[in-house]
Amino acid sequence: MKILHDNLKGSTQEKVNLLESRQEHCIIGEHNLRDFPFLTNPKNIIRYHHEKCDGSGFFGLSNDEIPLMAQIIAFSDTLDLAFDLRNTINKELIIMFVYEHKTTFFSSALSEVFFKISEQDEFWEALSDENIDDNLKKVIPNYSNELDYSEIHTITKTLSKIIDAKSQYTQTHSLGLSEKLERMSEFYGMDPIMTLKLLIATDLHDLGKLAISNYLLDKPGELSKDEYEEIKKHAKITKLCLQNIKGFKEITEWASNHHEKLDGSGYPQGLKAKDLDFNSRLIACLDIYQALREERPYRKSMDHIKAMGILKSMTECGQLDTDIVGDINNVFSKDVSSKASR
Template sequence: MDFNLNEFLGAVANTLDTIEIDIFGMATNHSKRIAFISVKIAHELQLTNEEIFDLASLAIMHDNGASMKILHDNLKGTAKEKINLLESKKEHCIIGEDNLRDFPFLTSPQNIIRYHHEKYDGSGFFGLSEDEIPLLAQIIALSDTLDLAFDLRSAFNQEIVTAFVNEHRNTFFSPLLSDVFLNIANQHEFWEAFSDKNIDDNLKKVTPIFSNELNYNEIHTITKTLSKIIDAKSKYTQTHSSGLSEKLKKMAEFYKMDTIMTLKLLIATDLHDLGKLAISNNLLDKPGKLSKQEFEEIKKHPKITSLSLQKINGFEEITKWASNHHEKLDGSGYPEGLIAKDLDFNSRLIACLDIYQALREERPYRKPMDHNKAMEILKSMAEVGQLDTDIVGDVNSVFLNL
């Protein structure tokens, strides 16, 4: 299909911003500002459009490793203090690089996320210096350092920022990148772009547009990357999406689905819990019963998934299947309270498998269930009209002896 990479990148950027809400208590637009500065520098250096697009992607995803719950447990202080504490842990660089290992970049960049905290003088996490540090990593490092050190949205900080870059020429930053940034910093419109209301439009203006003819297998490679980031948010969901995908494959074989339909469903399962990035781990990992208000917060995640994906052209069916995974045939599900006539076979299938997969996993309030116990619950839900009886029976047949 004709897959607009910019639309997908926008969905990723908005989704990763929701991690910031949980960890830092606010959406800082940090990654978007990093991407904007990086792309502006790349244009000055006359990098190719492909290199610039990959740089924008990497800048937006530079902190993707921050979704790993263990890295932001016990962070205290203001949003800015929490960001700095998280950024001081090199593990997020290693995890982030690994998460993107299979991402189909246009130019095959290597070790950009891993080394995005290296300093020109060799005083970074891994001790690389000067040209040992990949250029794209150097660009992101400069952009990231400035946004962590200063509120770039404030006009009062412009002179302080430029003085800081001059001060750290040859230490934090290369002379070349320092000069390029200082040249850009003389442009008034550069600083206007950083406000929360302007950053989205300005990032779009400077990022090259790429719309590639990708097959569904290639798109699945992209969405698998995002599913790893989603699942990493809670220790109880480390393998949820991958486990759901494996079960979906087996059911697709059972139903003799063609390759394209199977891949579209796998993409939907990759993304079905995208909205959980916006849900606090205090709720996702709560050991006791959720209050009514807490459960209402949890129930928002399928709608957030839908809102994140709906601007991607060609994803209409995938978005529907991903967003419907908590709907029930009797209208008791969420977020829309759909009924049987509104739910197609694939929505019903993913809903059944999502429940089955979740029951087979450990949760903070219970141990994992075996197949028979899980099927008792699915069958009881089918009996009261919540799940498709035929699909529940097929799930039982396929997984009985596995």
């Protein structure tokens, strides 16, 4: 829960600071995780993670009205924002801060627990950069469970919302891509398992963008050569994040190949037609179509006809699969015809 508590964030530091001062990120953050298959009941933990024990938080809850897990997240979040917890020089300042805000920001019970464990040198040493990963592994329960693709899709749908929230221009990108993938899957008569695997790939295809600066993602003008190279890294990062997950071999390829082109001009690997299977080609075509139908900082959204014109020109250059682009036109031109006839 702590890892996911600020799942609406992922923007510039200025925007992050703004969100911290608004209850919006608590409400939407809670909504984003409503279908996540937690092992315990997480209801209202994210919603109330900015509440204070004196009732001065966003929702006015106080003391025991605030779920304990929300109190713990708020406690650690407050200290993390106020101090560099990795620097032991801040030790006395941190302890004094907690003492001064005992019964206002933090409950007496939680504060007393902190005072007790903060007496141990090991507690502070565990927060250093070189120790924190190993110490987290020690306290995280050793839990493993095999999930089917339907259960995995429940998780990746949540992750796609977090990915899309990275930029105001991509807030519905993965959702739109998934909806179009389902339409094409139905058109091709794909079996349910294949459809689920493709949906998981579309949910995660832009995972690497979480590591890309919003300065670049939201830049209103043309990107420089170096900036474009930085943006391109997201596809490789997606692959690095997914490639070691058991049962994800095909999903990893489909997700990370969404910017590859049949003529080898794509990225991150410069794959050619012989290296790209049907599903990689399908997601690549749909990703471009979906992106063209959306607004970007440097252009307006395009209608179906204009978007298809660009896709068709890319088939003529040998970059996209001609048959798939034709099928996309057949499926989604019906939407245009339907709207026109109303």
